[in-house]
Amino acid sequence: MSLTHLSAGAASAVPAPARVDVARTWLLRSPLAAGGDTAADVLVLDLEDGLPAGRKAEGRERARRAAEASPAWLRISAAGTRDGEADLALCRELGDRLAGVVLAMCAGPADVAHVAASLPTGIPIVAMIESAAALLSAPAIAAHPATRRLAFGTGDFRRDTGMSAERIALAWPRAQLVVASAAAGIPGPIDGPCGQIEQAQDAAEHAAAMGFTGTLALRDAAIPGAHAGFTPTAAEVEAARAALAAVPDGPVDGSYAPTLARARALVSRAEALATL
Known part of the structure; x- marks a missing residue:
């Protein structure tokens, strides 16, 4: 059963906050995509990269309708941007139908504070580290009281830094996120998308060895391998x-x-x- 369905009120031995802390797989899906079922621990409706510029309003409306059936996790655009503010307006409209927020392009603790102040009290925030400057601010981002977990946006981070996808190249930034999370007393971070489906378990095992406790995913077919690697x-x-x-x-x-x-x-x- 996915965490998305559990958040809708199904019985569980683990309280909702704890489920957020242990979730292994966070599937990013466009609100424009058909179907809402998934084997992932958390289904995140992606309002940032999951929507082309010309369909943002349509995507938000579809996300609003999806939240009527089950409380929804939303990935929102960068704090302070036009799209970010429109996404936050939707979050406020959803109220208790909002399960949590994945904050794209988090630049520092001020971004977390801005988003937290715009959300219902207690809504968990996963802050995505996607730039060199954000990585240097990771300890302060992790230490913000509203931050529940960090996530590594490997694609944008590599674009910003010029680093390759080789594991040795990304070992230092990954280690920084693990240390920042541990120092702040929050669960281990969530890794970037796990890549090719046939490599999902190997990627998850590597991330787990680094101290990560979960991964983003872009396709349902990667979920079984990722679960195996983090369990x-x-x-x-x-x-x-x-x-x-x-x-x-x-x-x-x-x-x-x-x-x-x-x-x-x-x-x-x-x-x-x-x-x-």
Whole structure:
């Protein structure tokens, strides 16, 4: 079941805020596209890149109608732009039919503050880091109280910096987002779109190894592989539980305590994901 459907009021053992924190796959879909079902944890109606300039108004109207059936996540255009302000007007109109916002082209914490002030209280914001300047501001963006997660807009970031798509080239910016998220006490960031469908699991496993906990996706066919890459395996969970059960008698030394902490975190994440 997708997080989109759970947000509409279906029963779940995990409260809605926690589901936002553990969601692995965030599918970006144009409101102009037919169909609303998806295996992704979160379906995001994309009002930014998902709509051509001449069809923005039509796309917002379709998103409004979609939210009548189930609370909707919206990807909105950059704060302070004409399209961004029109998108925020729609968000205010939706009220409790708005599940959350993915903020494109977030430049700094002031953008998060501007969007948060325009939304109903408590609406989660995922801030997209898509430029060199935004990356340098990532710690402050992550630390803003309204920011629930960071997301890496790899395409625009590469356009801004000239970096290639090679993993070694993007390792440093990815690490910066992971560190910024950890320092702010929010869940690990969401990676850029996972690329070719046949590479989705490998891309997700690489991102998970870097400390990411989710990915954007552009096609439904990539979701199973991405889920597999971000979900602890049965063997990993068994090993973590065995480590927790084998705590040595007496004081735990400094080298063992981090192992136990990682094991607890892995088991906790696996249990949360099992409820989605």
